[in-house]
Amino acid sequence: MNDIPSYFIYGETPRPLDxxxxxxxxxxxRQHIHHGRAEPHxxxxxxxxxxxxxxxGTYLIEDKSLDFSAPAVSFVPSHVVHGFDVRANSDAVVISIADSVLPLVxxxxxxxxxxxIMLRSERFDATWERMRALMLMAQEEYLTGQPGVEKIVLPLxxxxxxxMARLSSQAAIMRSxxxxxxxxxxxxxxDLHFREDRSVGDYVGMLGSTPHLVAKAATLVHGKGVKELINDRRLLEAKRLLLFTVRTVEDIAYETGFKDPAYFSRFFRQRTGEPPGVWRVGQHAGAPVGGNARP
Structure with missing residues (x-):
């Protein structure tokens, strides 16, 4: 394929969300559409x-393939490539939430x-049963079609x-x-401008803030500096295109904001240990990656 598919709900053409x-x-x-295998999208x-x-079965998040058996749970933000290949009779509850509503959640x-993030049960914990009950409650409530459904489903x-935060030991993160x-x-x-090779100063200007405040916020919330966040996003897009398209390395270099394909190859190798072409071949030939992981 030449581009990573983007859907409204899986299998449906994208359209503006209410x-x-x-x-x-x-x-x-949607078994009649995916037959147990949702291609990367x-x-x-x-x-x-x-x-x-x-x-x-196996759940894909970006360049990570995660084997799992129920119960398992994931959260995938917009613009993140994901998919699955599951056994017959597998089932899951999926809550789809517009980005415009996500701040409320x-x-x-x-x-x-x-x-x-994706988590899989490795030992008995009552939290898994609680999550199962909450997700099934959300599905049952949604099916009622009653006014105010969102006021019940979103808190669930x-x-x-x-x-999930408790299970992944991240509840201690402090945010202001x-x-x-x-x-x-x-x-x-x-996410909007990483292809344009903009400077840190450009982002500070768009935010209407100061270099110090932006750097402090980036480090506090994301644990990284602004330049590193930009480079991480460019690397992520490069990995996506290498894994899920047949574009040439040179084309991917230009697509991710690099004017010099040779510099792109050095950039990629410094961060992965391999040139883009070698990394692509290795990923396609490699075994699925295990463990609860974030790409």
Whole structure:
């Protein structure tokens, strides 16, 4: 394929989302479309919480392939490539939340919502049963079609995400509203402009802030400097295109904002230990990666 597919809901052509868009369904409801295998794709305007209640298989998040057996749970923000290949009779509840609504969920969630995460049960913990019950409750409530469904489903989703934070040992992250808002907007701008090879000063200007405040917010919330965040985004896009398209390395270099393909190759090798072409071959030939992981 030449481009990574983008969908509204899986299998449906992208379209503008209504303000406050919310959708809940079972994976099995689209069995006639995916037949247990959802090819790598993304959603441009919404995030998804997915809780696997039955079965198992392999779940893809960017360049990580994660083997799992239910129960398992993931959070995938918009613009993140993901997919799955699962056994017969596997099922999951999926809550799709518009980016415009996500700040409301984030305000009640202990889990940072700016990056993907997948967790799998490795030992008995009552938290898994609680999450299962909450996700099934969200699905049942959504099916009622009653007014105010979002006022019930969104808090349920936020609670599941908070349980995920507990399980992933990230509940201790401290955030303040000012730096969080600034860092979130910085990340949004990087997603929009990373292909344009803009300077750190350009982003500071777009944010209407100061270099010190932007750097402080980036480090506090993301744990990295602004330049490193820009480079991470360019590297992520390069990996996506290497893994999921047949574009040449030279084409990918230009697509990710590099004017010199040779410099792109050095940039990529410094961060992965391999030239882009060698990395691509190794990823296509390699075994799935295990472990609860963030790409």
């Amino acid at each position: 303000i406050g868009f919310l959708h809940v369904e079972l994976i099995s409801q 993304m959603h441009e305007q919404m995030a998804q919480v997915t809780f696997w209640t039955e079965g198992g 984030a305000a009640s969630s202990l889990l940072p919502l700016d990056r993907p 989703a936020a609670t599941v995400l908070s349980f 509203a000012g730096p969080l808002a600034l860092a979130s907007e910085l990340k949004r701008l990087i």
